Amino acid sequence: xxxxxxxxxxxxxxxxxxxxxxxxxxxxxxxxxxxxxxxxxxxxxxxxxxxxxxxxxxxxxxxxxxxxxxxxxxxxxxxxxxxxxxxxxxxxxxxxxxxxxxxxxxxxxxxxxxxxxxxxxxxxxxxxxxxxxxxxxxxxxxxxxxxxxxxxxxxxxxxxxxxxxxxxxxxxxxxxxxxxxxxxxxxxxxxxxxxxxxxxxxxxxxxxxxxxxxxxxxxxxxxxxxxxxxxxxxxxxxxxxxxxxxxxxxxxxxxxxxxxxxxxxxxxxxxxxxxxxxxxxxxxxxxxxxxxxxxxxxxxxxxxxxxxxxxxxxxxxxxxxxxxxxxxxxxxxxxxxxxxxxxxxxxxxxxxxxxxxxxxxxxxxxxxxxxxxxxxxxxxxxxxxxxxxxxxxxxxxxxxxxxxxxxxxxxxxxxxxxxxxxxxxxxxxxxxxxxxxxxxx
Numbered sequence: 323x324x325x326x327x328x329x330x331x332x333x334x335x336x337x338x339x340x341x342x343x344x345x346x347x348x349x350x351x352x353x354x355x356x357x358x359x360x361x362x363x364x365x366x367x368x369x370x371x372x373x374x375x376x377x378x379x380x381x382x383x384x385x386x387x388x389x390x391x392x393x394x395x396x397x398x399x400x401x402x403x404x405x406x407x408x409x410x411x412x413x414x415x416x417x418x419x420x421x422x423x424x425x426x427x428x429x430x431x432x433x434x435x436x437x438x439x440x441x442x443x444x445x446x447x448x449x450x451x452x453x454x455x456x457x458x459x460x461x462x463x464x465x466x467x468x469x470x471x472x473x474x475x476x477x478x479x480x481x482x483x484x485x486x487x488x489x490x491x492x493x494x495x496x497x498x499x500x501x502x503x504x505x506x507x508x509x510x511x512x513x514x515x516x517x518x519x520x521x522x523x524x525x526x527x528x529x530x531x532x533x534x535x536x537x538x539x540x541x542x543x544x545x546x547x548x549x550x551x552x553x554x555x556x557x558x559x560x561x562x563x564x565x566x567x568x569x570x571x572x573x574x575x576x577x578x579x580x581x582x583x584x585x586x587x588x589x590x591x592x593x594x595x596x597x598x599x600x601x602x603x604x605x606x607x608x609x610x611x612x613x614x615x616x617x618x619x620x621x622x623x624x625x626x627x628x629x630x631x632x633x634x635x636x637x638x639x640x641x642x643x644x645x646x647x648x649x650x651x652x653x654x655x656x657x658x659x660x661x662x663x664x665x666x667x668x669x670x671x672x673x674x675x676x677x678x679x680x681x682x683x684x685x686x687x688x689x690x691x692x693x694x695x696x697x698x699x700x701x702x703x704x705x706x707x708x709x710x711x712x713x714x715x716x717x718x719x720x721x722x723x724x725x726x727x728x729x730x731x732x733x734x735x736x737x738x739x740x741x742x743x744x745x746x747x748x749x750x751x752x753x754x755x756x757x758x759x760x761x762x763x
Contacts, residue, residue: 326345326348326349326352326359328349328352328362328363328366328370329366330345331345331349331370332366332369332370332373335370335373335374335377335379336373336376336377337377338377338378340379340380340382340383341383343382343386346383346386346387346390347386347390349362349370349390350387350390350391350394350488351390351394353367353394353487353488353491353492354394354395354487354488354491356394364495367491367492367495368495368499368501371492371495371496371499371501371504371507372499372501374501374504374506374507375501375503375504375507378504378505378506379506381548381551383506384506384509384510384548385551385552385555387506387510388509388510388513388514388517388552389514389517389552389555389556390488391486391488391489391492391510391511391514392486392513392514392515392517392518392556393518394486394487394488394489394514395484395485395486395487395488395518396464396482396484396485396518397485397517397518397520398464398485398518398519398520399520400433400435400468400471400520402468402472403433403435403471403472404433405432405522405523405611405612406432406433406434406435406471406520406521406522406523407427407432407433407434407521407522407523407524407525407607407610407611408434408435408436408516408519408521408523408524408525409423409424409434409436409524409525409526409527409603409607410512410515410516410524410525410526410527411526411527411529412508412512412526412527412528412529412534412535412536412542412545413529413534413535414529414533414534414565414567414570414571414678415533415567415570415571415575415678415679415681415682415685416570416571416572416573416574416575416580416678417527417529417567417571418448418451418571418572418574418580418581418583418584418596419527419571419596419599419600419603420436420438420448420478421448421451421452421478421580421581421584421636422584422587422588422596422597422600422632423600423603423604423607424436424476424478424639425475425476425588425626425632425633425635425636425639426588426600426601426604426623426626426627426632426635427475427476427604427607427608427623428474428475428476428632428635428639429475429626429631429632429634429635430604430608430613430619430622430623430626431475431613432475432607432608432611432613433471433472433475433476434471434475434476434607435467435468435470435471435476435477435479435519435521436448436476436477436478436479436519437478437479437480437481437482437485437515437519438452438460438478438479438480438481439480439481439493439515440480440692448478449478449480450577450699450701451577451578451580451581452478452581452643452645453577453701454577454578454581454656454657454701454702455578455581455640455645455646455649455656456645456646456649456655456656456657457644457645457646458640458643458644458645458646459643459644459645460478460479460480460643461479461480461482462477462479462480462643464482467479470639470642470643473638473642474635474638474639474642475635476635476639477639477642477643478639478643481515485515485518485519486514486515486518488514489510489511489514489515492507492511493511496511497692502535503535505536505541505544505545505548506548508535508545509545509548509549509552512526512549513549513552513553516553516558517552517553517556517558521558522558522559522611523558523559523560523607523610523611524553524558524559524560524561525560525561525562525563525603525606525607525610526546526549526550526560526561526562526563527562527563527565527603528542528545528546528549528562528563528564528565529542529564529565529566529567530542530564530565530566530567530757531566531567531568531569531678531753532567532568532677532678532679533567533568533569533570533677533678533679533681533682534567534678534679539564539757539758542564542757542758543564543758543760546562546564546760547562547760549562550562550760550761550762553762554762559610559762559763560761560762560763561606561610561759561760561761561762561763562759562760562761563602563603563606563756563758563759564756564757564758564759564760565599565755565756565757566752566753566754566755566756566757567678568675568678568711568752568753569675569676569678569710569711569752570676570678570681570682570707571595571596571599572592572594572595572596573592573596573706573707573708573710574704574705574706574707575681575682575685575690575704575705575706575707576685576688576690576702576703576704576705576725577690577699577701577702577703577704578656578657578658578701578702578704579702579704579705579706579725580704581649581656582653582656583596584636585633585636585649585650585653586653587600587627588627588632588633588636589633590627590628594710595710595755597627598755599755599756600623601620601623601624601627602620602756604619604620604623604626605619605620605622605623606619608622608623610763633650636650637650656701656702657701657702658702659700659702659703659704659725659726659727660702660726660727660728661725661726661727661728661729661731661732662723662724662725662726662732663723663724663729663732663736664720664722664723664724665720665721665722665723665724665736665739665740666717666718666719666720666721667715667716667717667718667719667720667721667745668717669717669745670715670716670717671714671715671745671746671747671748672712672713672714672715672745672746672747672748672749672750673709673710673711673712673713673715673743673744673745674711674744674745674746674748674749674750675711675743675744676707676710676711676742676743676744677742677743677744680738680739680741680742681705681739681742681743683738684705684735684738684739684742685703685704685705685735687731687734687735687738688700688703688704688705688724688725688726688731688732688735689703689726689727689731690703690704700726700727702725702727703725703726703727703731704725705722705723705724705725705735705739706722706723706725707721707722708720708721708722708723709721709722711752712749712750712752714749715745721743722739722743724736724739
């Protein structure tokens with residue numbers, strides 16, 4: 323076999339020439355130093371990622387990259403758990419569905435051990451959100467992860483260095499080199515982890531709209547089909563649901579704020595779009611796991627919330643991961659911001675649009691996300707919305723409250739937010755929550 327040269331891979335991808343399976347395997351080996359391969363320099367990986375963003379990969383290249391990344395480290399299995407389910411969201415503003423969905427599904431008797439990631443670009447990460455709970459750790463050993471899955475029914479852990487380590491390296495680089503927006507790279511990143519995690523049934527929540535990586539239904543459908551193809555090749559059941567992200571999901575954006583909102587949903591205090599989406603996704607997973615018809619599974623998911631079973635499962639998960647489970651009863655135990663400011667409406671009308679991506683970027687300015695790999699997140703920073711798209715407002719009404727550790731950060735974010743919350747003289751219809759569904763079942 324010819325000697326592998328990373329510069330040749332960069333050149334080929336830049337020129338739209340497909341890499342061979344052997345070249346892709348050698349590239350992945352070089353990311354992690356597997357099988358004696360010399361590690362590839364970060365600047366070369368960054369150059370290749372940028373070439374992929376501009377020129378793309380073929381379906382074959384994407385599939386080969388996904389499987390090579392899956393096999394770059396440890397693969398998990400759950401011999402004592404029966405049917406295991408997993409879910410992944412492609413990332414959105416205010417998306418805290420895992421914090422709600424996993425306890426609901428586990429409370430219904432289906433184990434959901436989940437590996438999650440940190441924030442990427444303008445979207446928040448589940449790990450960052452959970453780690454805003456005092457004392458909670460997501461750095462779980464494989465043994466503790468399995469133990470919690472057996473005893474509690476769910477656990478959410480940080481992707482370990484041994485699980486799809488090639489993805490962990492690329493994921494961090496993509497975040498800080500503006501190479502997030504690539505369908506082949508998103509597919510390979512998501513599915514390498516999902517397939518290595520070992521679940522039998524995988525639900526993909528593919529966000530579409532202004533606050534998502536996929537801006538159009540056509541892009542989202544392309545990604546969904548690529549990911550389902552990868553799952554099918556690995557013998558997994560897989561369903562993808564395209565959900566709306568032209569507006570933030572729920573009322574809270576930011577790590578501790580999103581934990582607070584998740585707890586309120588599990589308490590049964592919030593019954594809007596976020597709660598509706600979470601019970602719908604839970605019904606899909608329960609149905610995939612053989613718990614009954616979709617209608618029966620939807621009723622089961624709702625009952626898990628109204629009975630308090632899902633909330634108690636969340637409490638047990640938090641405690642099992644070392645966190646202060648008292649936050650379930652007293653949300654003020656979550657981190658509190660030093661500074662806050664309410665933005666008021668400057669006119670009468672209806673909220674016609676909230677540019678989700680820019681709202682997410684404003685949250686990063688407040689301290690709730692990362693601009694570089696070295697940045698530290700402020701767990702208390704974020705935005706609490708007081709209105710949603712379609713709501714009527716009057717001059718002087720509260721639109722949102724901003725939280726940060728300094729007035730200067732609030733000044734900068736407030737200017738951006740003023741430009742990206744649109745108020746019109748007429749009430750406009752907005753898109754439905756669920757756009758489409760694809761499945762290999």
